[in-house]
Amino acid sequence: MMVAYHEAGHAVVGGFLEYTDPRLKVSIVPQGKGLGCAQCLPREQYLYTREQLFDRMCAMLGSRVVEQLFFGQVTMGAQDDLRKVTQSAYAQIVQFGMSEKLGQVRRWWRSRSARPRPSS
Numbered sequence: 001m002m003v004a005y006h007e008a009g010h011a012v013v014g015g016f017l018e019y020t021d022p023r024l025k026v027s028i029v030p031q032g033k034g035l036g037c038a039q040c041l042p043r044e045q046y047l048y049t050r051e052q053l054f055d056r057m058c059a060m061l062g063s064r065v066v067e068q069l070f071f072g073q074v075t076m077g078a079q080d081d082l083r084k085v086t087q088s089a090y091a092q093i094v095q096f097g098m099s100e101k102l103g104q105v106r107r108w109w110r111s112r113s114a115r116p117r118p119s120s
Helices: 004-016 050-070 075-095
Strands: 023-027 036-042
Touching: 004 023, 004 036, 004 050, 004 075, 050 075
Parallel strands: none
Antiparallel strands: 023 036
8 A cells, every 4th residue: 555655745746846757647556676656657857947957856755755644654666766865866857057155067077976965
């Protein structure tokens, strides 16, 4: 039952946001590593604004919010969602120069080991 609420969280939160892709289907049938999925119908778009990326992150985290609201706790089911949100936020600041504080500057490092890693 937790999986159903989790996947519904993606769909419901995404449905209220202006810049998310429309949902194609929501399933609680296990596929690969996931226990369910909320599949979008992607738009043919290759450039995203900060607002669009933010809405996508909110839809990904909708599952975790629903778990907390309905069950009073969160599960590890959102681990892939958290990974994707962290990667997106990190890329917005480091690669795309979308930070209000740091400004429109792309950060780069000469080696992978010198690069700061996003922390959870």
